Amino acid sequence: MTLAAPGDTWGISGPSFLGLYVALALAAIVATAIVRSLLARGHTGPGPRLTPDQVAFLNGGPQLTTYAALGGLRRAGAIGANPDRTLVPTGPLPAGSTALDTAVYNAAGKRLRTRDLTGDPWVSSTLDDIRAGLERAGLLLSRGQRGQSRLAALLLLPVIVLGGARISAGMANERPVGFLTVLVLVTVVWMLLSLARAKTRTRAGTSALASLRTENQHLSPGQSPSYATYGAGAAAMGIALFGASTLYMVDPAFAAEAEINRAVTGSGSSSGGSSCGSGSSCGGGSSCSGGSSCGGGGGCGGGGCGG
Amino acid sequence: MTPYGVGIGWRPEIAGFVAELPGLRFVEVVAESVHADAPVPPGLAALRDRDVAVIPHGVRLSLGGAEPVDPDRVDHLAAVASLLDAPLVSEHIAFVRAGGVEAGHLLPLPRSREAVDAVVANVARTQAALAVPIALEPIAAVFDWPDDELSEAEFLTEILERTDALLLLDIANVYANARNRGTDPLALLDALPLDRIAYCHVAGGAEAGGVYHDTHTHPVPEPVLDLVSALCARCRPPALLLERDGAYPAADTLRAELDAIAAASGYPAVT
Numbered sequence: 171m172t173l174a175a176p177g178d179t180w181g182i183s184g185p186s187f188l189g190l191y192v193a194l195a196l197a198a199i200v201a202t203a204i205v206r207s208l209l210a211r212g213h214t215g216p217g218p219r220l221t222p223d224q225v226a227f228l229n230g231g232p233q234l235t236t237y238a239a240l241g242g243l244r245r246a247g248a249i250g251a252n253p254d255r256t257l258v259p260t261g262p263l264p265a266g267s268t269a270l271d272t273a274v275y276n277a278a279g280k281r282l283r284t285r286d287l288t289g290d291p292w293v294s295s296t297l298d299d300i301r302a303g304l305e306r307a308g309l310l311l312s313r314g315q316r317g318q319s320r321l322a323a324l325l326l327l328p329v330i331v332l333g334g335a336r337i338s339a340g341m342a343n344e345r346p347v348g349f350l351t352v353l354v355l356v357t358v359v360w361m362l363l364s365l366a367r368a369k370t371r372t373r374a375g376t377s378a379l380a381s382l383r384t385e386n387q388h389l390s391p392g393q394s395p396s397y398a399t400y401g402a403g404a405a406a407m408g409i410a411l412f413g414a415s416t417l418y419m420v421d422p423a424f425a426a427e428a429e430i431n432r433a434v435t436g437s438g439s440s441s442g443g444s445s446c447g448s449g450s451s452c453g454g455g456s457s458c459s460g461g462s463s464c465g466g467g468g469g470c471g472g473g474g475c476g477g
Numbered sequence: 478m479t480p481y482g483v484g485i486g487w488r489p490e491i492a493g494f495v496a497e498l499p500g501l502r503f504v505e506v507v508a509e510s511v512h513a514d515a516p517v518p519p520g521l522a523a524l525r526d527r528d529v530a531v532i533p534h535g536v537r538l539s540l541g542g543a544e545p546v547d548p549d550r551v552d553h554l555a556a557v558a559s560l561l562d563a564p565l566v567s568e569h570i571a572f573v574r575a576g577g578v579e580a581g582h583l584l585p586l587p588r589s590r591e592a593v594d595a596v597v598a599n600v601a602r603t604q605a606a607l608a609v610p611i612a613l614e615p616i617a618a619v620f621d622w623p624d625d626e627l628s629e630a631e632f633l634t635e636i637l638e639r640t641d642a643l644l645l646l647d648i649a650n651v652y653a654n655a656r657n658r659g660t661d662p663l664a665l666l667d668a669l670p671l672d673r674i675a676y677c678h679v680a681g682g683a684e685a686g687g688v689y690h691d692t693h694t695h696p697v698p699e700p701v702l703d704l705v706s707a708l709c710a711r712c713r714p715p716a717l718l719l720e721r722d723g724a725y726p727a728a729d730t731l732r733a734e735l736d737a738i739a740a741a742s743g744y745p746a747v748t
Binding site: 384386392 | 489490491492493494496519520725726727728731
């Protein structure tokens with residue numbers, strides 16, 4: 171322990187302040203994580219019975235959700251793809267189609283490409299409804315909760331202000347401030363990154379997905395599920411739970427022609443990035459909270475996400 | 478064997494369909510697809526929890542090989558049987574390898590006394606490791622060996638008598654063999670020890686180049702169902718199993734095939 175000497179800024183030695191600063195910064199980071207964890211708790215108790223559309227949105231956001239609808243419609247023989255990669259209706263809209271199926275089927279009638287589906291107004295508004303339903307069910311964080319979750323990173327701000335004050339006081343006192351400056355800069359970067367990211371799925375949402383994967387274990391790609399046997403609803407659920415590669419199992423020729431991105435898949439740690447993955451889905455503004463929430467999307471994959 | 482009625486070959490591809498059959502009492506699983514040291518696959522475990530019997534069906538033992546059966550393969554079959562708490566196991570009267578070369582599929586034996594001796598010896602070796610009975614399945618053969626000494630029925634009866642094994646009769650094979658050789662399938666049924674049947678396989682096939690192939694990927698044809706009825710009129714086997722190994726059709730089609738087997742045999746529908 172370094173004793174305070176007469177020349178020390180604020181009567182605290184440099185090394186002691188560094189230790190104090192680190193302790194305060196860590197405390198703020200832990201506090202942020204606790205606040206976020208509380209916000210991400212979501213609905214407790216048994217959840218509602220989820221449709222493939224909802225499951226797909228929960229797992230992989232708008233893009234995977236349109237893929238699930240495409241898979242169901244394709245399995246039912248309702249749509250196909252043209253050589254120019256546009257979608258086309260090939261049969262009547264199947265009985266029991268969901269609102270999203272209907273919207274996607276309609277978009278196929280307009281010869282849209284798969285990647286433009288989320289930009290179609292009807293599809294987009296249906297996706298918004300699915301998102302809103304999942305938020306009400308406590309499976310996705312609401313826009314407000316995501317905002318609060320991001321803002322929780324501001325708990326680091328007082329620590330940074332304190333560090334800044336110490337740096338200016340130290341400089342005025344002609345004491346060395348190099349180590350502290352580096353530490354404060356690191357803290358600032360940490361806070362900015364943390365502000366830009368927020369989980370979209372609650373813990374209830376994640377556990378609902380996990381139990382659905384167990385329940386539908388026969389649809390996992392390792393089983394080579396026979397979708398001819400299981401039918402259209404199962405095809406949509408398989409894509410929803412296990413990603414776009416399942417669409418290649420349902421109908422490889424269609425999946426290739428419709429330019430299905432095999433890499434689109436929900437993952438255990440899926441966060442903001444996946445649900446705002448494509449520019450078109452965020453363009454409407456209503457489904458995402460503007461540029462700020464989409465801006466951080468790219469960085470959300472790297473684990474943690476403050477949770 | 479307990480009368481299990483109508484069952485279906487459990488395959489991972491259609492596990493979700495099999496799991497939903499309310500009246501199902503038994504399934505068969507390819508023994509080599511089950512790891513003896515790993516937990517039971519979830520789909521099979523769920524069936525076991527429902528008290529559905531799971532019968533391991535070996536395809537790689539090569540009971541008809543001139544050389545003794547591989548003890549490791551026998552041990553695996555026995556381990557899988559105990560893992561699944563199986564009431565019995567089944568294997569083919571065929572050889573799949575000779576002189577260290579794998580044929581990759583089931584080959585028919587010449588129906589000679591020498592072959593009977595080889596099969597009997599191998600079945601005895603297998604039975605020594607098994608805690609449950611074994612049912613032996615003759616295979617479909619599109620040709621006969623020129624040096625056959627015994628008729629099909631004599632060959633099978635001799636093996637069953639000397640080994641005390643049960644018979645797994647593949648009705649689709651009986652149909653295929655009779656059709657391809659121009660013989661009467663009913664005459665074979667009349668000559669076989671039908672009371673030794675543990676269960677029957679029923680499968681679909683198709684004709685290609687004038688030869689009927691037991692493909693397991695086509696619908697069960699009407700004559701095969703008629704043969705099921707003819708068999709059941711003589712001596713109804715305790716169980717009949719639909720074998721489907723690919724090109725799986727829609728669930729409704731599979732259910733209709735199971736119902737057709739139930740109707741032909743007089744067992745209750747499992748769907």
